[in-house]
Amino acid sequence: MSELERLARLEGDDLPVLRLRGVRKEFRGNTVLDGLDLDVPEHGVVVLIGASGSGKSTLLRCANLLEPISDGSIHLDGEHITDPRVDADRVRRRIGMVFQSFNLFPHMSVLDNISLAPRRVHRRERREVEQRALELLERVGLADKAREYPDRLSGGQQQRVAIVRALVNDPRLLLLDEVTSALDPELVGEVLSLVRDLREEGMTMLLATHEMGFARQVADTVCFLEGGRILEQGPPEQVLGEPEQPRTRQFLQRIIEAGRL
Amino acid sequence: MALRNPAAEEDPAAARASEPRPSPLEAERSVLRRRQSVRSVLVGAASTALLGGLLVTVLVGSPGWERVRETFFDAEVARTALPAVLDGLWLNLRLLLFCALGALALGLVVAVMRTLRGPVFFPLRALASSYTYGFRGAPLIIVLYLLTFGVPGLRLENTPSVLVLGGIALVVTYGAYIAEVFRAGIESVHPSQIAASRSLGLTYPQTMRWVVLPQAVRRVSPPLLNDMVALQKDVGLISLAGPIDAIRAAQIATAQSYNFTPYIVAGVLFVLMAIPLVAVTDWVTVRAARRQSAEGAR
Ligand SMILES: Nc1ncnc2c1ncn2[C@@H]1O[C@H](COP(=O)(O)OP(=O)(O)OP(=O)(O)O)[C@@H](O)[C@H]1O
């Protein structure tokens, strides 16, 4: 039995939503992920921390198949998604992703931004889709902005729209890449409280952040990324409070000095 | 420092409703502003009139003016030439419409072909790039001659008419320019837009259709429409291959009357024909800017 066949389908009761095994990622000889293992269990919130350039964004992009991996395997709900025969577009439909810089489509209204994928990809009825989009906008307090174009919104509002856009497909997994880094400090709160709400509702999430306070609040597991691997992982109190690894301690020390804890 | 109400600052409508009467300072300032703008309008009008008067004086006062007026601006000759020139212009218009649509479609297809990645698409990509490389450099007249004289020379069955062949020459030449304009537009769309679209599960063609091309086309519609205005003028070159368009009609009329007025007639008609296109160009530019700017979004 070939390795690909063996990996094609994982079975088991306690299968995580997302499983990375031995994931390597190289950019022209520059190794960014170096045989990385990671599990994101159902309803779990896993937070990636690590220095700038440690590969957090790269990991998220690989999980969403926006970047091909150089080695290893990624499973989504037990399905081997880094099998070359797998239709990447179908996989991405089950994963929502939110970017640091929002990446809303500037030529579309808020409502059209949110409805684009359900209508064009999932071929759902316009009315039904817009109704659902409005419900979600209502929940994040932006129902009155539905017809607005993105550049009329504040950064915090744009980011909440981007999160709604990712949620409207009812994804199995939400990937959030430093969703507050591009925001003014007073706008960070509204986005973070939305993420906390999603956690309460049991959304499975993998996120990268520089906000240690936020990591502490939402994480079930915090993973410290260094040298292309996860150097230390555990509950937030342990990793952020009493880190075992000297490198983790060093990193947190620098963050404290920068005043971000 | 006085405490400010942040709500009033955020909502311009609320701020306007409770706007106080202008202070004496502001009142004085707006009177002054109005006076200044009246003065600059007057200065502008006076200098325009002066310059115009000067030009007319020089023109009319020149020793050869009478000759020029007779040979270029003869009302009688203009009246006789007009029907034939208008007939020709009708051909220009129809040709313009088909060539514009053809060149836009060809340009779009070629531009999208050039963006395809991966070895599977290598032949398409290579075809598209060599086409744009070749035809962007080829002089339109040469392409026109090759197609309108060369192709019929092959004596194949069902050779299209010279008009159709000339149209094809215009389409392939302009298609190459337009493909480059579209490509510039496509490349100006930030890769993060593509990443966002793909992360939503849209396929590459869907991403092109809904995310990249709408932004690209909006961004390049002013240069595209400028190409259309240029095409409108170059459509006249088809007369070199025989068909009687407005310029050719004017040439015939000139040869009959020994007077250049028919050319002026054709020229004026071309300018008139361009006005709607130029107006549309401006309108599209303004609308595109408004749609994405804070000002106009509803
Ligand atoms: N498309 C790419 N081509 C080449 N190198 C890349 C590319 N994307 C990322 N890298 C490299 O991979 C490394 C990790 O980048 P990544 O963006 O994943 O870091 P990060 O942990 O998200 O950093 P930050 O906290 O600053 O966002 C960096 O050294 C970067 O230069």
Ligand SMILES: [Mg+2]
């Ligand atoms: Mg990053």
